[in-house]
Amino acid sequence: MPSFEKGDVVIDPISITAAVSGATAAFNTIKSMIAAGRDMESCIGDVSRWMRMASDVDQAAKQAKNPPLFKKLLSAGSVEEEALQAYAAKKKLEAQRQELKNFLNMSYGPQAWADLIQLEGRIRKQRQEAIYKQQEKRRQIIEVLAVLTATLLTGAALLFIIWVAVQA
Numbered sequence: 001m002p003s004f005e006k007g008d009v010v011i012d013p014i015s016i017t018a019a020v021s022g023a024t025a026a027f028n029t030i031k032s033m034i035a036a037g038r039d040m041e042s043c044i045g046d047v048s049r050w051m052r053m054a055s056d057v058d059q060a061a062k063q064a065k066n067p068p069l070f071k072k073l074l075s076a077g078s079v080e081e082e083a084l085q086a087y088a089a090k091k092k093l094e095a096q097r098q099e100l101k102n103f104l105n106m107s108y109g110p111q112a113w114a115d116l117i118q119l120e121g122r123i124r125k126q127r128q129e130a131i132y133k134q135q136e137k138r139r140q141i142i143e144v145l146a147v148l149t150a151t152l153l154t155g156a157a158l159l160f161i162i163w164v165a166v167q168a
Contacts, residue, residue, distance in 0.1 A: 015060075016057060016060045016082070016085045016086055016089050017085065017089075019053045019056040019057045019060065019089070020053070020057060020089045020092060020093070022049065022053045023049075023050050023053035023054055023057065023093060023096065024092070024096070026046045026047070026049040026050035026053065027050050027096045027099075027100065029043075029046045030043050030046045030047055030050065030100065030103075031099070031100075031103065033046070034103050034104075034107055047100075047116065047119070048119070048123065050096070050100075051119070051120045051123045051124075052123060052127065054093045054097070054120075055120075055123060055124045055127050056127075057086065057089045057090060057093055058090070058124075059127075059132050060082075060086050060089070061083075061086035061087070061089070061090055063082075064082040064083040064085075064086040065083065100116075101113050104116060
């Protein structure tokens with residue numbers, strides 16, 4: 001069963017900026033701890049937080065590529081803006097990932113990076129199973145309900161127009 005910390009938040013694509021800010025804060029903490037000579041075990045909480053935020057940014061980028069139906073129809077401009085934000089966020093996190101890899105390789109050898117990648121895979125899988133699937137189901141339910149509501153309202157409007165025409 002996936003385990004998440006108390007501060008875990010399900011990310012909405014709109015809050016890509018918050019995820020990048022959180023990842024950057026965690027990254028800066030990791031950098032300062034490594035520079036101060038701390039061992040990897042003391043950094044693991046911050047590394048885990050950085051990875052969760054990076055996973056959230058990746059998920060937001062996927063959602064930006066395939067936005068909900070009503071978002072496509074009602075706010076086309078913001079869809080492109082979200083896609084650009086997600087792209088910029090991914091590039092920033094790629095640079096942080098490379099710098100983190102260099103720090104770990106220089107400080108602890110290449111095995112530290114391999115261990116980190118293994119941890120990241122586990123975290124992403126947990127988040128995929130527990131959070132992102134639930135988020136996708138919720139989005140689909142909202143879309144179906146919105147389509148049903150629009151259909152019912154359209155049908156009711158047509159019936160009202162027919163009723164008014166028959167009465168006249």
